Amino acid sequence: IAGIVLSCCHQSSLGTLMVIAPSKMHPLYSSLLGPLFFLTSAFAVGLTMIIFESMIAGRSFGRKPEMHILTPISKIIPYLLGIYIAVKLGDMFCRGTYVYLFEGSAPVIMFWIEFGLLTVVPFFMFMSSDIRRSSRGLFIAAAMYVVGILLNRCTVFFIAYEPQYAAKAYIPAIGEFALSIGLVATIVFVYRVVVTILPVLPAPEREAEHS
Numbered sequence: 001i002a003g004i005v006l007s008c009c010h011q012s013s014l015g016t017l018m019v020i021a022p023s024k025m026h027p028l029y030s031s032l033l034g035p036l037f038f039l040t041s042a043f044a045v046g047l048t049m050i051i052f053e054s055m056i057a058g059r060s061f062g063r064k065p066e067m068h069i070l071t072p073i074s075k076i077i078p079y080l081l082g083i084y085i086a087v088k089l090g091d092m093f094c095r096g097t098y099v100y101l102f103e104g105s106a107p108v109i110m111f112w113i114e115f116g117l118l119t120v121v122p123f124f125m126f127m128s129s130d131i132r133r134s135s136r137g138l139f140i141a142a143a144m145y146v147v148g149i150l151l152n153r154c155t156v157f158f159i160a161y162e163p164q165y166a167a168k169a170y171i172p173a174i175g176e177f178a179l180s181i182g183l184v185a186t187i188v189f190v191y192r193v194v195v196t197i198l199p200v201l202p203a204p205e206r207e208a209e210h211s
Contacts, residue, residue, distance in 0.1 A: 008202055011035075011042040017154060027097045028109035029160035033087065037190075040087055041119075044080035045149045051142040055078070055135065060192070061201065066136040074132045074141075081123040088115065110155040118148025 015038030022030045031037070051070050058065055101109060122145040131137035158170060166177050195201055 011038045026160040033091050041085040048142040048145045053140045071132050077126045109161040114148045116149035118144050
């Protein structure tokens, strides 16, 4: 229960941060439904991250993809992605912000990439039963949406956010990038050590010997 509450509050709180600064946000990313956008997109990315991480970990340890588990999981993703896309598009048309779609500014270009290419396209990919049964297709669809959500978060806080009196756009320092990369690398290292030492993953099934 605590894990669900904390993760949901974390995502909705991130989306709430920019609600208090509507005049500093690009219209495509300025909405009172920002917390709902972050929350619904996180529901979908949670399952896609399971697929993404499972396949990378399996390849790292020389294991075959557990398609008997990942394929049923992927059947749920189109419903969650559909909710996020419907809410996003509904808000856009209700507020009339679709007029900015061909503006040509950096936030608009990022919107087409992170939402049009890396969210809507994976939605249709996950709807295909052939892709859901293909380890390669499933990995590509999951990776696209994971990257799309990363770009969405970066766009909201770094590109779509434009302070009125700022001399230049905020760009994280090298030290901030290094810290983030270091934290991710540490988590991956600890995970690999734990999985290597402790019986976290089941032993791979041995192929039947032919007489």
